[in-house]
Amino acid sequence: MQIKDEGALTFPGKLKGDPNKRPRDKYCRFHRGHGHNTANCYDLKQQIEALIGQGKLQRFVSRERIETQEEQASRRENEHPRPPIGDIRMIVGGTATAEFSKKTRKTYLRMVHSVQLTGSVPKMPRIDYPVIRFSEDDAQRLHHPHDDVLVVSLQMRDYNMHRVLVDNSSSADILYYPAFQQMRIDREWLTPMNALLVGFGGTKVFPLGAITLAVTAGDYPQQITKEVTFLVVDCSSSYNAILGRPTLNSWKAVTSTYHLMIKFPTEYGVRELWGNQIAARECYIAMLEMEDQQ
Incomplete structure (x- = not known):
């Protein structure tokens, strides 16, 4: 004192x-x-x-x-950083993991560890693709600041599918059952799947089955069409579908949440797929309302 x-x-x-x-x-x-x-x-x-x-x-x-x-x-x-209390996971599982045997999974894990620890990367054939870049001009159309998710519209089969969430952290492509019903596809077309999905907070969801649909992104001639295998799930969501890593990687797509945009190469140059900021906020509000009703 x-x-x-x-x-x-x-x-x-x-x-x-x-x-x-x-x-x-x-x-x-x-x-x-x-x-x-x-x-x-x-x-x-x-x-x-x-x-x-x-x-x-x-x-x-x-x-x-x-x-x-x-x-x-x-x-x-x-001071040393405190260890994490637990894990908060996005959607994991799906067809990519269901088809792996235990031996295949171990081999895959060893390959990943090899890349992380030694920096060695397996040799792949070199293919020339256009360079994909984002600039501040790509974000001019948006309302800033924002923390909105990337929600796009795609053509699935013969329908324009709106409210599709682009989720880089999902290891599966998801189609919600109400959207599946609106596409007038007979449920008998679903392929039974022994695949378990683990969602937010560790919630487990068993899909009703899998369906392969032709998905088109972009407009002719700068467009891409791929067969995508969706897992159909029957649970509440304000989205119609989730586009995960399997499809994004097959498109060689690059996403930017800041620009709310996907860019991917086509035979006629780089195609841009813009996210719908209004739809993203509508979905967010709808999800909050769903939680309040539970």
Whole structure:
């Protein structure tokens, strides 16, 4: 207590109560008695704050601020990050993992570890594709700032499918059952799948089956058409479908959430597929309403 000699503090009387019932290992120099530490003394803190507010003790305030910064810097150097409590996962599983045997999975895992640890990459044939770039001009049409998801429209079979969520973290392409029904496809066309999907928070979903559909992105001639195998799931969602890594990788597509755009190579140059920012926000609000109703 370097400020005790300043004459500004008003020292209180002794602590009330039976002194024999108070902890003997804690001593307050402000109250001159046992029961709590000086650093934790509420009455002392109140007086100091009042004196600072009156413009007093400035020389102590500035020095304490410097000392605090030094202590914080030292503490940051010595601190270690806390380990994570758990995992929050996106959609995983699907046809890509269902077709793997245990032996194949182990081989695949060893290949990944080899790349991560040694930096070695298997040799692949070189194919010349146009360079895909994003610029600030690509984001001019959007409302900023934003943290919207990438929602696009695609042609699936003979339908224009809107509200398709582009999810780079999903290892499966998903088609929600209400959208499947609107496409007037007989449920008997579904191929049974022994594939388990693990969604947000570890929720497990068993698909009704799989269906392969022709999906077209872009407009002629800058377009791409691929056969995509969707897992059909019967659960609540404001989206009609989810486009995951299997299709994005087959398209050699590059996504940007900042620009809300997909770009992919075609025989006639790079094609842009713009996300619908209004649809993304409508879907977000619809998802919130669904959660409120549960």
